Amino acid sequence: MSKIPWTRELDSGLRMRAVGGLEDIERVAAFDALIHGAGSESTWRTWMRDHPQIQPTDWLLVEEQDTGRIVASLCLLPWRIHYAGIELRSAEQGVVGTLPEYRGRKLQHMLNLRFAELVQAGDFDLSHIQGIPYFYRQFGYEYALPLEAWWRLELHMAPSPPPALGFHCRLANLSDLPALVQFYDQAAAALDVAALRDEALWRYLLGPALHTETAAETWVVGDADGHSVGYFRIAYQGFGQGLIVAEVSLLKPEAALVALAHIRQVAIERQKPFVRLNLPSDTSMVTVARSLGAHDGASYGWQIRLPNPLALLRKLAPVFNQRLAGSIYAQLTREVVFDFYRHACRLSFTSGQLNEVTPIPPGSAPADLTLPPQLFAPLLFGHRSLNDMSPMYPDASTSDSARPLLEVLFPKLRGWLYMPY
Numbered sequence: 509m510s511k512i513p514w515t516r517e518l519d520s521g522l523r524m525r526a527v528g529g530l531e532d533i534e535r536v537a538a539f540d541a542l543i544h545g546a547g548s549e550s551t552w553r554t555w556m557r558d559h560p561q562i563q564p565t566d567w568l569l570v571e572e573q574d575t576g577r578i579v580a581s582l583c584l585l586p587w588r589i590h591y592a593g594i595e596l597r598s599a600e601q602g603v604v605g606t607l608p609e610y611r612g613r614k615l616q617h618m619l620n621l622r623f624a625e626l627v628q629a630g631d632f633d634l635s636h637i638q639g640i641p642y643f644y645r646q647f648g649y650e651y652a653l654p655l656e657a658w659w660r661l662e663l664h665m666a667p668s669p670p671p672a673l674g675f676h677c678r679l680a681n682l683s684d685l686p687a688l689v690q691f692y693d694q695a696a697a698a699l700d701v702a703a704l705r706d707e708a709l710w711r712y713l714l715g716p717a718l719h720t721e722t723a724a725e726t727w728v729v730g731d732a733d734g735h736s737v738g739y740f741r742i743a744y745q746g747f748g749q750g751l752i753v754a755e756v757s758l759l760k761p762e763a764a765l766v767a768l769a770h771i772r773q774v775a776i777e778r779q780k781p782f783v784r785l786n787l788p789s790d791t792s793m794v795t796v797a798r799s800l801g802a803h804d805g806a807s808y809g810w811q812i813r814l815p816n817p818l819a820l821l822r823k824l825a826p827v828f829n830q831r832l833a834g835s836i837y838a839q840l841t842r843e844v845v846f847d848f849y850r851h852a853c854r855l856s857f858t859s860g861q862l863n864e865v866t867p868i869p870p871g872s873a874p875a876d877l878t879l880p881p882q883l884f885a886p887l888l889f890g891h892r893s894l895n896d897m898s899p900m901y902p903d904a905s906t907s908d909s910a911r912p913l914l915e916v917l918f919p920k921l922r923g924w925l926y927m928p929y
């Protein structure tokens with residue numbers, strides 16, 4: 509870790525800097541626990557010290573120059589995400605907080621400026637945040653992927669006793685690592701947008717993460733021959749009163765049914781009044797739960813900011829080419845103009861291939877798509893279609909002639925981010 513941390517002098521006797529050493533780790537963990545709840549300290553310490561991808565130097569603090577007291581902080585948590593098979597890097601903004609007596613003095617604005625610099629310097633394709641409502645809109649974020657979307661299964665709806673289908677559930681251990689990696693990869697590949705997870709991350713989740721507030725236990729589902737066929741994860745803590753199922757692999761419906769019976773049993777033992785399935789709606793576990801009577805709860809959303817939309821469009825060109833190839837526009841040769849009011853670009857397609865994305869001045873050419881800049885993230889991530897957005901945003905529009913092409917380029921997607929910590 510760097511001995512001389514990055515530093516920026518601020519007005520009013522304050523200084524912003526990066527976490528620089530073990531002492532800083534302890535101080536920031538204590539500060540964040542002050543803001544986010546006593547008991548969370550070991551979570552932040554474990555993230556900084558033991559997580560295979562999180563860098564302590566990506567944690568920023570603001571301190572009083574004379575006393576050294578920390579008054580605000582946030583951090584950058586790096587993620588690997590796939591978008592229709594193309595790997596992207598995202599910077600999650602997390603653990604944001606300012607001391608009550610320092611709130612409203614734009615400290616989070618200043619920290620966000622530095623965060624944006626780190627995103628740019630680190631060549632991240634996007635940044636995302638779980639975030640409190642509304643606050644992050646001022647930094648260009650918009651709700652663009654489901655978060656805490658959940659299904660409620662009452663205990664009387666779950667099968668009991670477990671049907672004799674030959675499957676069983678047991679707690680995972682380190683010898684399950686290769687199978688878990690494989691099951692996770694299959695589940696991530698079945699989604700259009702998903703977080704990627706390697707063995708080091710799995711090792712962290714099965715080990716150090718168990719001492720954090722984001723801990724989850726991992727249950728392996730086995731068949732009658734003793735072969736592992738999948739897994740699910742139960743969070744120890746989280747929103748609401750229910751027992752939270754935070755993750756599931758691709759399971760056959762019969763295996764999902766046995767898993768649900770097991771989950772119900774765990775819920776009863778832990779005196780949880782219902783089961784909360786925080787899972788993508790098209791997983792077999794949710795489908796089976798719905799067939800038993802589960803209903804959906806209110807969902808929140810990941811907020812996403814695209815630091816460089818043109819570079820992202822270029823990177824995703826193979827995906828657009830593939831979408832065109834499967835449509836009536838397979839041989840498309842034309843230019844398409846996207847106007848985001850504050851910036852604009854021309855996409856040049858030749859024989860169904862996106863060859864170039866060129867910046868042009870906004871308003872300088874007739875636009876095929878006109879969109880407030882922050883609405884591009886929900887469109888690109890398939891969270892909201894143009895048809896969804898247009899009634900609410902008259903400034904989001906397309907010409908009738910371009911609409912079918914834009915629907916091909918930006919379909920609704922199945923996106924879900926299982927947590928990497």
Ligand SMILES: CC(C)(COP(=O)(O)OP(=O)(O)OC[C@H]1O[C@@H](n2cnc3c(N)ncnc32)[C@H](O)[C@@H]1OP(=O)(O)O)[C@@H](O)C(=O)NCCC(=O)NCCS
Pocket residue numbers: 543580603604605606607610611612613614615616617618638639640641642643644
């Ligand atoms: C939310 C929080 C981080 C804001 O910190 P801050 O240092 O006061 O932020 P800034 O001074 O940079 O920005 C405040 C501005 O945002 C505005 N704002 C917009 N939405 C807001 C919201 N949901 N909450 C707070 N402020 C909001 C304020 O009105 C203020 O605007 P103004 O300066 O024009 O009056 C701080 O209130 C806090 O630590 N809250 C408790 C922990 C928390 O909720 N953390 C966020 C977890 S994602």
